[in-house]
Amino acid sequence: DPEEKILQYKIRVFCRIRPASRAEAAQGGAIVVEKIDEYSVTVETPRGPREFQFDKVFSAEASQEDLFHDTSLIQLAIDGYNVCVFAYGQTGSGKTFTMVGDKEQKNPGIIPRAFNAMFDIMRENSSKFSFKVSAYMLELYNDRLQDLFASQAGEAHVHTQSHGQARRVEIKRNRKGVVFAQGAETKEASSAQELYALFQQACANRHISATMNVESSRSHLIVGIMLESRNLTNGSVSSGKLSLVDLAGSERAAKTGAKDHQLKEANSINKSLSALGDVISALSAELPHVPYRNSKLTQYATRVKAITNNAQRNVESKEIAQLKEVIMKLRSGQSVEEEDV
Numbered sequence: 001d002p003e004e005k006i007l008q009y010k011i012r013v014f015c016r017i018r019p020a021s022r023a024e025a026a027q028g029g030a031i032v033v034e035k036i037d038e039y040s041v042t043v044e045t046p047r048g049p050r051e052f053q054f055d056k057v058f059s060a061e062a063s064q065e066d067l068f069h070d071t072s073l074i075q076l077a078i079d080g081y082n083v084c085v086f087a088y089g090q091t092g093s094g095k096t097f098t099m100v101g102d103k104e105q106k107n108p109g110i111i112p113r114a115f116n117a118m119f120d121i122m123r124e125n126s127s128k129f130s131f132k133v134s135a136y137m138l139e140l141y142n143d144r145l146q147d148l149f150a151s152q153a154g155e156a157h158v159h160t161q162s163h164g165q166a167r168r169v170e171i172k173r174n175r176k177g178v179v180f181a182q183g184a185e186t187k188e189a190s191s192a193q194e195l196y197a198l199f200q201q202a203c204a205n206r207h208i209s210a211t212m213n214v215e216s217s218r219s220h221l222i223v224g225i226m227l228e229s230r231n232l233t234n235g236s237v238s239s240g241k242l243s244l245v246d247l248a249g250s251e252r253a254a255k256t257g258a259k260d261h262q263l264k265e266a267n268s269i270n271k272s273l274s275a276l277g278d279v280i281s282a283l284s285a286e287l288p289h290v291p292y293r294n295s296k297l298t299q300y301a302t303r304v305k306a307i308t309n310n311a312q313r314n315v316e317s318k319e320i321a322q323l324k325e326v327i328m329k330l331r332s333g334q335s336v337e338e339e340d341v
């Protein structure tokens, strides 16, 4: 039962190898990463081949459907769990493709598929439960949280901001330990189409650094979906949450040749990514202090703690060792290559 497996391993790390682009193929670059089996990849390094283990490896041939099938935790979120899926990797490694899909949506990614799947599940259960779906969508840019719904109100809203009346979005935790974005506007959706339309509006408000790499997203995108279900027989209510996160590229500032505000962007991105690494590392090592407060991104990731607490004993040490290696590199400021992750 895949769900039982999910409950057993509270953090899972998947590796997706993206196919070489047409430009890369034309340049005749060598393929340096190869899937060995379901769980391991080998990477050519100057010091010879190295092997890395994951909970699952997807080859370049894997479809968006394959990815969604194995990362889908929608039922769990509907059942009242807090679930978070995020994509990590350097610019151009395929995070947005995996999370969102291609521009024309011929190959939709995890986010639109999740929207469809949750409303399908709710429809199937509509004789026994009533459901409420609401969402907030945030962007974390230069360590500042922006509400992607609020800014879409346009000029009028900007004016209220200048009078200091705009709500600030802050990451808080409720008594149950569930993280929420205080002050973020939430919107209800009654169909997958409605939810996707909200998502598209939110995406239109994201920051994109035009000069560095047009396609490159320089901010983290956070989609939070609250799912409330009421049992029609006994009236009991359960609420779960699905967070879908498309992280900014993890490349180093030096590599990109970024200047001034772009450098600030890159530094801020790296700071938040390495803070996230520290949190995962501390959780894996069962350290008493988990440095959640080091960045807004990790404040957001606190729910990972609640999820891991119950199951730390079940986490396989091999996977953790793997993760730690990447995190150690991040900490010591070494570059973590796409293949490492």
Ligand SMILES: Nc1ncnc2c1ncn2[C@@H]1O[C@H](COP(=O)(O)OP(=O)(O)OP(=O)(O)O)[C@@H](O)[C@H]1O
Pocket (backbone or CB within 6 Å): 017, 018, 019, 021, 060, 089, 090, 091, 092, 093, 094, 095, 096, 097, 098, 102, 213, 215, 216, 217, 247, 248, 249, 250
């Ligand atoms: N599995 C895949 N199959 C086909 N094309 C892919 C795949 N993964 C990525 N691509 C293509 O590679 C390019 C870069 O991918 P993408 O924009 O998703 O990278 P990214 O990691 O989100 O980068 P950034 O950090 O700059 O946002 C895109 O043109 C995308 O369509």
